[in-house]
Amino acid sequence: MSVALQDAATVVLLRDGSQGLEVLMAKRSASTRFSAGAFVFPGGAVDPGDSIAPDVCVGLESDQCDARFGEAGAARFYLTAARELYEEVGIWLFDGPPPGDPQLRRKLHAGALSLARVLDDCGQRLDAQVLHYFSFWTTPPMMPRRYRTRFFVGQMPHGQTPKVDAVELTELCWTTPQQMLQRQRAGEVDLIFPTVKELQRLSQYASVEQALSALREIDEVPxxxxxxxxxxxxxxxxxxxxxxxxxxxxxx
Known part of the structure:
Protein backbone atom coordinates (compact mmCIF):
# COMPACT_ATOMS: atom_id res chain seq x y z
CA MET A 1 0.00 0.00 0.00
CA SER A 2 1.39 3.40 -0.96
CA VAL A 3 2.02 5.95 1.76
CA ALA A 4 0.97 9.55 1.15
CA LEU A 5 3.73 12.15 1.06
CA GLN A 6 3.52 14.93 3.63
CA ASP A 7 5.17 18.33 3.25
CA ALA A 8 7.62 19.27 5.99
CA ALA A 9 10.37 21.73 6.84
CA THR A 10 13.44 21.49 9.06
CA VAL A 11 15.94 24.02 10.39
CA VAL A 12 19.69 23.56 10.64
CA LEU A 13 20.50 26.08 13.39
CA LEU A 14 24.15 27.15 13.57
CA ARG A 15 26.44 28.91 16.02
CA ASP A 16 30.18 29.44 16.41
CA GLY A 17 31.66 27.34 19.21
CA SER A 18 35.08 26.89 20.78
CA GLN A 19 35.86 24.10 18.32
CA GLY A 20 34.38 25.76 15.25
CA LEU A 21 30.99 25.58 13.59
CA GLU A 22 28.32 23.93 15.75
CA VAL A 23 24.83 22.73 14.87
CA LEU A 24 21.84 22.20 17.16
CA MET A 25 20.62 18.62 17.13
CA ALA A 26 17.71 16.99 18.93
CA LYS A 27 17.02 13.40 19.90
CA ARG A 28 13.55 12.20 18.94
CA SER A 29 11.50 10.37 21.51
CA ALA A 30 11.43 6.58 21.27
CA SER A 31 7.63 6.82 20.99
CA THR A 32 7.56 9.00 17.85
CA ARG A 33 6.40 7.41 14.62
CA PHE A 34 9.27 8.71 12.47
CA SER A 35 12.99 8.33 13.20
CA ALA A 36 12.33 7.24 16.78
CA GLY A 37 15.43 7.69 18.93
CA ALA A 38 17.45 9.34 16.17
CA PHE A 39 19.22 12.68 16.39
CA VAL A 40 17.71 15.12 13.90
CA PHE A 41 17.48 18.79 13.05
CA PRO A 42 14.35 20.45 14.55
CA GLY A 43 11.38 20.45 12.20
CA GLY A 44 8.05 18.93 11.35
CA ALA A 45 5.08 18.73 9.04
CA VAL A 46 3.35 21.67 7.36
CA ASP A 47 0.10 22.66 9.06
CA PRO A 48 -2.88 24.11 7.15
CA GLY A 49 -2.47 27.29 9.20
CA ASP A 50 0.98 27.84 7.72
CA SER A 51 -0.76 29.06 4.56
CA ILE A 52 -0.95 32.52 6.20
CA ALA A 53 2.77 32.90 5.42
CA PRO A 54 2.36 35.59 2.72
CA ASP A 55 0.59 37.78 5.29
CA VAL A 56 3.15 37.39 8.08
CA CYS A 57 6.47 37.04 6.22
CA VAL A 58 8.50 40.03 5.07
CA GLY A 59 11.35 40.00 2.57
CA LEU A 60 9.61 37.34 0.52
CA GLU A 61 8.05 37.78 -2.91
CA SER A 62 5.44 35.03 -3.33
CA ASP A 63 5.91 34.64 -7.09
CA GLN A 64 9.69 34.38 -6.81
CA CYS A 65 9.37 32.00 -3.88
CA ASP A 66 6.95 29.76 -5.78
CA ALA A 67 9.30 29.69 -8.77
CA ARG A 68 12.27 28.71 -6.63
CA PHE A 69 10.41 25.93 -4.83
CA GLY A 70 8.61 24.80 -7.96
CA GLU A 71 5.09 24.96 -6.53
CA ALA A 72 2.41 27.41 -5.45
CA GLY A 73 2.12 28.63 -1.89
CA ALA A 74 5.75 27.83 -1.12
CA ALA A 75 6.06 30.63 1.45
CA ARG A 76 4.37 28.24 3.86
CA PHE A 77 7.63 26.32 4.22
CA TYR A 78 9.31 29.32 5.85
CA LEU A 79 6.53 29.63 8.39
CA THR A 80 6.53 25.89 9.06
CA ALA A 81 10.27 26.01 9.72
CA ALA A 82 9.96 28.92 12.16
CA ARG A 83 6.90 27.50 13.92
CA GLU A 84 8.40 24.04 14.37
CA LEU A 85 11.66 25.53 15.65
CA TYR A 86 9.71 27.32 18.37
CA GLU A 87 7.43 24.41 19.22
CA GLU A 88 10.24 21.87 19.45
CA VAL A 89 13.20 23.78 20.87
CA GLY A 90 11.76 27.14 21.98
CA ILE A 91 13.70 29.39 19.56
CA TRP A 92 11.64 32.38 18.39
CA LEU A 93 12.67 33.77 14.98
CA PHE A 94 10.01 36.47 14.66
CA ASP A 95 10.84 40.19 14.86
CA GLY A 96 10.16 40.73 18.55
CA PRO A 97 10.45 39.01 21.92
CA PRO A 98 8.65 35.71 22.42
CA PRO A 99 5.16 36.10 23.90
CA GLY A 100 5.12 35.73 27.68
CA ASP A 101 2.68 32.82 27.91
CA PRO A 102 4.72 29.91 29.39
CA GLN A 103 2.26 27.43 27.87
CA LEU A 104 2.39 28.90 24.36
CA ARG A 105 4.58 26.17 22.88
CA ARG A 106 2.29 23.45 24.25
CA LYS A 107 -0.84 25.21 23.00
CA LEU A 108 0.58 25.68 19.50
CA HIS A 109 1.74 22.08 19.33
CA ALA A 110 -1.62 20.78 20.50
CA GLY A 111 -3.53 22.97 18.05
CA ALA A 112 -5.29 24.78 20.88
CA LEU A 113 -3.96 28.11 19.60
CA SER A 114 -3.06 29.22 16.09
CA LEU A 115 0.18 30.93 15.19
CA ALA A 116 -1.85 33.42 13.17
CA ARG A 117 -3.64 34.51 16.34
CA VAL A 118 -0.38 34.78 18.27
CA LEU A 119 1.29 36.90 15.60
CA ASP A 120 -1.79 39.08 15.22
CA ASP A 121 -1.90 39.71 18.96
CA CYS A 122 1.77 40.63 19.26
CA GLY A 123 2.04 42.37 15.88
CA GLN A 124 5.15 40.46 14.87
CA ARG A 125 6.33 39.21 11.50
CA LEU A 126 8.92 36.74 10.21
CA ASP A 127 11.83 38.20 8.25
CA ALA A 128 12.34 35.41 5.75
CA GLN A 129 15.97 36.46 5.34
CA VAL A 130 16.86 34.78 8.65
CA LEU A 131 16.25 31.41 6.97
CA HIS A 132 17.98 30.17 3.84
CA TYR A 133 16.53 27.32 1.78
CA PHE A 134 19.30 24.98 0.65
CA SER A 135 18.19 21.32 0.40
CA PHE A 136 15.16 19.16 -0.46
CA TRP A 137 14.79 15.48 0.46
CA THR A 138 11.88 13.15 -0.27
CA THR A 139 11.42 9.93 1.73
CA PRO A 140 11.60 6.83 -0.51
CA PRO A 141 8.65 4.46 -1.05
CA MET A 142 8.08 1.50 1.24
CA MET A 143 8.70 3.63 4.34
CA PRO A 144 5.93 3.74 6.98
CA ARG A 145 5.86 7.57 6.86
CA ARG A 146 6.97 9.72 3.93
CA TYR A 147 7.89 13.39 3.78
CA ARG A 148 8.90 16.02 1.24
CA THR A 149 11.23 17.96 3.51
CA ARG A 150 12.61 21.41 2.78
CA PHE A 151 15.86 22.16 4.62
CA PHE A 152 16.62 25.67 5.87
CA VAL A 153 19.72 27.01 7.59
CA GLY A 154 19.86 29.89 10.06
CA GLN A 155 21.97 31.43 12.79
CA MET A 156 21.15 30.99 16.48
CA PRO A 157 19.55 34.26 17.67
CA HIS A 158 21.34 36.18 20.42
CA GLY A 159 19.85 36.07 23.90
CA GLN A 160 17.87 32.85 23.49
CA THR A 161 18.51 29.37 24.87
CA PRO A 162 17.05 26.24 23.25
CA LYS A 163 14.90 24.06 25.48
CA VAL A 164 13.62 20.62 24.57
CA ASP A 165 9.83 20.20 24.34
CA ALA A 166 9.98 16.84 26.21
CA VAL A 167 7.21 15.52 23.97
CA GLU A 168 8.62 14.72 20.54
CA LEU A 169 12.20 15.40 21.65
CA THR A 170 14.05 14.16 24.71
CA GLU A 171 17.41 15.95 24.58
CA LEU A 172 19.33 18.66 22.75
CA CYS A 173 23.00 19.16 22.03
CA TRP A 174 25.28 21.62 20.28
CA THR A 175 27.90 19.68 18.35
CA THR A 176 30.30 20.11 15.50
CA PRO A 177 29.22 18.13 12.43
CA GLN A 178 32.43 16.11 12.68
CA GLN A 179 31.73 15.11 16.29
CA MET A 180 28.21 13.93 15.52
CA LEU A 181 29.38 11.91 12.53
CA GLN A 182 32.11 10.35 14.67
CA ARG A 183 29.55 9.39 17.31
CA GLN A 184 27.41 7.79 14.62
CA ARG A 185 30.33 5.77 13.28
CA ALA A 186 31.08 4.63 16.83
CA GLY A 187 27.50 3.43 17.25
CA GLU A 188 26.74 5.96 19.99
CA VAL A 189 23.91 7.75 18.14
CA ASP A 190 21.43 6.98 15.39
CA LEU A 191 21.25 9.27 12.35
CA ILE A 192 19.06 8.93 9.29
CA PHE A 193 20.68 9.13 5.87
CA PRO A 194 19.72 12.74 4.96
CA THR A 195 21.05 13.95 8.32
CA VAL A 196 24.37 12.20 7.68
CA LYS A 197 24.72 13.76 4.23
CA GLU A 198 23.87 17.26 5.44
CA LEU A 199 26.31 16.95 8.36
CA GLN A 200 28.96 15.90 5.87
CA ARG A 201 28.19 19.00 3.82
CA LEU A 202 28.39 21.25 6.90
CA SER A 203 31.67 19.70 8.03
CA GLN A 204 33.53 21.59 5.30
CA TYR A 205 32.75 24.97 6.91
CA ALA A 206 34.76 26.48 9.76
CA SER A 207 32.28 29.16 10.89
CA VAL A 208 28.69 30.33 10.67
CA GLU A 209 29.70 33.14 8.32
CA GLN A 210 31.46 30.72 6.00
CA ALA A 211 28.54 28.27 5.99
CA LEU A 212 25.88 30.90 5.41
CA SER A 213 27.90 32.63 2.70
CA ALA A 214 28.21 29.36 0.80
CA LEU A 215 24.65 28.11 1.31
CA ARG A 216 23.12 31.48 0.37
CA GLU A 217 24.72 31.10 -3.05
CA ILE A 218 22.61 28.05 -3.86
CA ASP A 219 20.04 29.16 -6.44
CA GLU A 220 18.59 25.85 -7.59
CA VAL A 221 17.67 23.21 -5.03
CA PRO A 222 17.01 19.87 -6.73
Whole structure:
Protein backbone atom coordinates (compact mmCIF):
# COMPACT_ATOMS: atom_id res chain seq x y z
CA MET A 1 0.00 0.00 0.00
CA SER A 2 1.39 3.40 -0.96
CA VAL A 3 2.02 5.95 1.76
CA ALA A 4 0.97 9.55 1.15
CA LEU A 5 3.73 12.15 1.06
CA GLN A 6 3.52 14.93 3.63
CA ASP A 7 5.17 18.33 3.25
CA ALA A 8 7.62 19.27 5.99
CA ALA A 9 10.37 21.73 6.84
CA THR A 10 13.44 21.49 9.06
CA VAL A 11 15.94 24.02 10.39
CA VAL A 12 19.69 23.56 10.64
CA LEU A 13 20.50 26.08 13.39
CA LEU A 14 24.15 27.15 13.57
CA ARG A 15 26.44 28.91 16.02
CA ASP A 16 30.18 29.44 16.41
CA GLY A 17 31.66 27.34 19.21
CA SER A 18 35.08 26.89 20.78
CA GLN A 19 35.86 24.10 18.32
CA GLY A 20 34.38 25.76 15.25
CA LEU A 21 30.99 25.58 13.59
CA GLU A 22 28.32 23.93 15.75
CA VAL A 23 24.83 22.73 14.87
CA LEU A 24 21.84 22.20 17.16
CA MET A 25 20.62 18.62 17.13
CA ALA A 26 17.71 16.99 18.93
CA LYS A 27 17.02 13.40 19.90
CA ARG A 28 13.55 12.20 18.94
CA SER A 29 11.50 10.37 21.51
CA ALA A 30 11.43 6.58 21.27
CA SER A 31 7.63 6.82 20.99
CA THR A 32 7.56 9.00 17.85
CA ARG A 33 6.40 7.41 14.62
CA PHE A 34 9.27 8.71 12.47
CA SER A 35 12.99 8.33 13.20
CA ALA A 36 12.33 7.24 16.78
CA GLY A 37 15.43 7.69 18.93
CA ALA A 38 17.45 9.34 16.17
CA PHE A 39 19.22 12.68 16.39
CA VAL A 40 17.71 15.12 13.90
CA PHE A 41 17.48 18.79 13.05
CA PRO A 42 14.35 20.45 14.55
CA GLY A 43 11.38 20.45 12.20
CA GLY A 44 8.05 18.93 11.35
CA ALA A 45 5.08 18.73 9.04
CA VAL A 46 3.35 21.67 7.36
CA ASP A 47 0.10 22.66 9.06
CA PRO A 48 -2.88 24.11 7.15
CA GLY A 49 -2.47 27.29 9.20
CA ASP A 50 0.98 27.84 7.72
CA SER A 51 -0.76 29.06 4.56
CA ILE A 52 -0.95 32.52 6.20
CA ALA A 53 2.77 32.90 5.42
CA PRO A 54 2.36 35.59 2.72
CA ASP A 55 0.59 37.78 5.29
CA VAL A 56 3.15 37.39 8.08
CA CYS A 57 6.47 37.04 6.22
CA VAL A 58 8.50 40.03 5.07
CA GLY A 59 11.35 40.00 2.57
CA LEU A 60 9.61 37.34 0.52
CA GLU A 61 8.05 37.78 -2.91
CA SER A 62 5.44 35.03 -3.33
CA ASP A 63 5.91 34.64 -7.09
CA GLN A 64 9.69 34.38 -6.81
CA CYS A 65 9.37 32.00 -3.88
CA ASP A 66 6.95 29.76 -5.78
CA ALA A 67 9.30 29.69 -8.77
CA ARG A 68 12.27 28.71 -6.63
CA PHE A 69 10.41 25.93 -4.83
CA GLY A 70 8.61 24.80 -7.96
CA GLU A 71 5.09 24.96 -6.53
CA ALA A 72 2.41 27.41 -5.45
CA GLY A 73 2.12 28.63 -1.89
CA ALA A 74 5.75 27.83 -1.12
CA ALA A 75 6.06 30.63 1.45
CA ARG A 76 4.37 28.24 3.86
CA PHE A 77 7.63 26.32 4.22
CA TYR A 78 9.31 29.32 5.85
CA LEU A 79 6.53 29.63 8.39
CA THR A 80 6.53 25.89 9.06
CA ALA A 81 10.27 26.01 9.72
CA ALA A 82 9.96 28.92 12.16
CA ARG A 83 6.90 27.50 13.92
CA GLU A 84 8.40 24.04 14.37
CA LEU A 85 11.66 25.53 15.65
CA TYR A 86 9.71 27.32 18.37
CA GLU A 87 7.43 24.41 19.22
CA GLU A 88 10.24 21.87 19.45
CA VAL A 89 13.20 23.78 20.87
CA GLY A 90 11.76 27.14 21.98
CA ILE A 91 13.70 29.39 19.56
CA TRP A 92 11.64 32.38 18.39
CA LEU A 93 12.67 33.77 14.98
CA PHE A 94 10.01 36.47 14.66
CA ASP A 95 10.84 40.19 14.86
CA GLY A 96 10.16 40.73 18.55
CA PRO A 97 10.45 39.01 21.92
CA PRO A 98 8.65 35.71 22.42
CA PRO A 99 5.16 36.10 23.90
CA GLY A 100 5.12 35.73 27.68
CA ASP A 101 2.68 32.82 27.91
CA PRO A 102 4.72 29.91 29.39
CA GLN A 103 2.26 27.43 27.87
CA LEU A 104 2.39 28.90 24.36
CA ARG A 105 4.58 26.17 22.88
CA ARG A 106 2.29 23.45 24.25
CA LYS A 107 -0.84 25.21 23.00
CA LEU A 108 0.58 25.68 19.50
CA HIS A 109 1.74 22.08 19.33
CA ALA A 110 -1.62 20.78 20.50
CA GLY A 111 -3.53 22.97 18.05
CA ALA A 112 -5.29 24.78 20.88
CA LEU A 113 -3.96 28.11 19.60
CA SER A 114 -3.06 29.22 16.09
CA LEU A 115 0.18 30.93 15.19
CA ALA A 116 -1.85 33.42 13.17
CA ARG A 117 -3.64 34.51 16.34
CA VAL A 118 -0.38 34.78 18.27
CA LEU A 119 1.29 36.90 15.60
CA ASP A 120 -1.79 39.08 15.22
CA ASP A 121 -1.90 39.71 18.96
CA CYS A 122 1.77 40.63 19.26
CA GLY A 123 2.04 42.37 15.88
CA GLN A 124 5.15 40.46 14.87
CA ARG A 125 6.33 39.21 11.50
CA LEU A 126 8.92 36.74 10.21
CA ASP A 127 11.83 38.20 8.25
CA ALA A 128 12.34 35.41 5.75
CA GLN A 129 15.97 36.46 5.34
CA VAL A 130 16.86 34.78 8.65
CA LEU A 131 16.25 31.41 6.97
CA HIS A 132 17.98 30.17 3.84
CA TYR A 133 16.53 27.32 1.78
CA PHE A 134 19.30 24.98 0.65
CA SER A 135 18.19 21.32 0.40
CA PHE A 136 15.16 19.16 -0.46
CA TRP A 137 14.79 15.48 0.46
CA THR A 138 11.88 13.15 -0.27
CA THR A 139 11.42 9.93 1.73
CA PRO A 140 11.60 6.83 -0.51
CA PRO A 141 8.65 4.46 -1.05
CA MET A 142 8.08 1.50 1.24
CA MET A 143 8.70 3.63 4.34
CA PRO A 144 5.93 3.74 6.98
CA ARG A 145 5.86 7.57 6.86
CA ARG A 146 6.97 9.72 3.93
CA TYR A 147 7.89 13.39 3.78
CA ARG A 148 8.90 16.02 1.24
CA THR A 149 11.23 17.96 3.51
CA ARG A 150 12.61 21.41 2.78
CA PHE A 151 15.86 22.16 4.62
CA PHE A 152 16.62 25.67 5.87
CA VAL A 153 19.72 27.01 7.59
CA GLY A 154 19.86 29.89 10.06
CA GLN A 155 21.97 31.43 12.79
CA MET A 156 21.15 30.99 16.48
CA PRO A 157 19.55 34.26 17.67
CA HIS A 158 21.34 36.18 20.42
CA GLY A 159 19.85 36.07 23.90
CA GLN A 160 17.87 32.85 23.49
CA THR A 161 18.51 29.37 24.87
CA PRO A 162 17.05 26.24 23.25
CA LYS A 163 14.90 24.06 25.48
CA VAL A 164 13.62 20.62 24.57
CA ASP A 165 9.83 20.20 24.34
CA ALA A 166 9.98 16.84 26.21
CA VAL A 167 7.21 15.52 23.97
CA GLU A 168 8.62 14.72 20.54
CA LEU A 169 12.20 15.40 21.65
CA THR A 170 14.05 14.16 24.71
CA GLU A 171 17.41 15.95 24.58
CA LEU A 172 19.33 18.66 22.75
CA CYS A 173 23.00 19.16 22.03
CA TRP A 174 25.28 21.62 20.28
CA THR A 175 27.90 19.68 18.35
CA THR A 176 30.30 20.11 15.50
CA PRO A 177 29.22 18.13 12.43
CA GLN A 178 32.43 16.11 12.68
CA GLN A 179 31.73 15.11 16.29
CA MET A 180 28.21 13.93 15.52
CA LEU A 181 29.38 11.91 12.53
CA GLN A 182 32.11 10.35 14.67
CA ARG A 183 29.55 9.39 17.31
CA GLN A 184 27.41 7.79 14.62
CA ARG A 185 30.33 5.77 13.28
CA ALA A 186 31.08 4.63 16.83
CA GLY A 187 27.50 3.43 17.25
CA GLU A 188 26.74 5.96 19.99
CA VAL A 189 23.91 7.75 18.14
CA ASP A 190 21.43 6.98 15.39
CA LEU A 191 21.25 9.27 12.35
CA ILE A 192 19.06 8.93 9.29
CA PHE A 193 20.68 9.13 5.87
CA PRO A 194 19.72 12.74 4.96
CA THR A 195 21.05 13.95 8.32
CA VAL A 196 24.37 12.20 7.68
CA LYS A 197 24.72 13.76 4.23
CA GLU A 198 23.87 17.26 5.44
CA LEU A 199 26.31 16.95 8.36
CA GLN A 200 28.96 15.90 5.87
CA ARG A 201 28.19 19.00 3.82
CA LEU A 202 28.39 21.25 6.90
CA SER A 203 31.67 19.70 8.03
CA GLN A 204 33.53 21.59 5.30
CA TYR A 205 32.75 24.97 6.91
CA ALA A 206 34.76 26.48 9.76
CA SER A 207 32.28 29.16 10.89
CA VAL A 208 28.69 30.33 10.67
CA GLU A 209 29.70 33.14 8.32
CA GLN A 210 31.46 30.72 6.00
CA ALA A 211 28.54 28.27 5.99
CA LEU A 212 25.88 30.90 5.41
CA SER A 213 27.90 32.63 2.70
CA ALA A 214 28.21 29.36 0.80
CA LEU A 215 24.65 28.11 1.31
CA ARG A 216 23.12 31.48 0.37
CA GLU A 217 24.72 31.10 -3.05
CA ILE A 218 22.61 28.05 -3.86
CA ASP A 219 20.04 29.16 -6.44
CA GLU A 220 18.59 25.85 -7.59
CA VAL A 221 17.67 23.21 -5.03
CA PRO A 222 17.01 19.87 -6.73
CA UNK A 223 14.83 17.25 -5.10
CA UNK A 224 16.95 14.41 -3.73
CA UNK A 225 15.46 10.96 -4.31
CA UNK A 226 17.81 8.23 -3.18
CA UNK A 227 17.63 4.78 -4.75
CA UNK A 228 18.29 1.56 -2.87
CA UNK A 229 19.88 -1.68 -3.97
CA UNK A 230 18.23 -4.60 -2.19
CA UNK A 231 19.46 -8.11 -1.58
CA UNK A 232 17.25 -10.76 0.02
CA UNK A 233 14.76 -8.06 0.98
CA UNK A 234 17.31 -6.03 2.92
CA UNK A 235 18.54 -2.55 2.05
CA UNK A 236 22.29 -2.77 1.55
CA UNK A 237 23.21 0.31 -0.46
CA UNK A 238 21.82 3.84 -0.69
CA UNK A 239 22.77 5.80 -3.78
CA UNK A 240 22.51 9.53 -4.36
CA UNK A 241 21.62 11.07 -7.73
CA UNK A 242 24.76 11.20 -9.86
CA UNK A 243 26.54 8.38 -8.07
CA UNK A 244 27.70 5.33 -10.08
CA UNK A 245 24.93 2.76 -10.36
CA UNK A 246 22.13 5.20 -9.51
CA UNK A 247 20.62 5.20 -13.00
CA UNK A 248 20.69 1.39 -13.07
CA UNK A 249 18.20 1.20 -10.18
CA UNK A 250 14.42 1.63 -10.55
CA UNK A 251 13.16 5.21 -10.56
CA UNK A 252 10.29 6.29 -8.33
Missing amino acids: EIRTRHRLENGRRVLILMPGEPGYEDLPAW
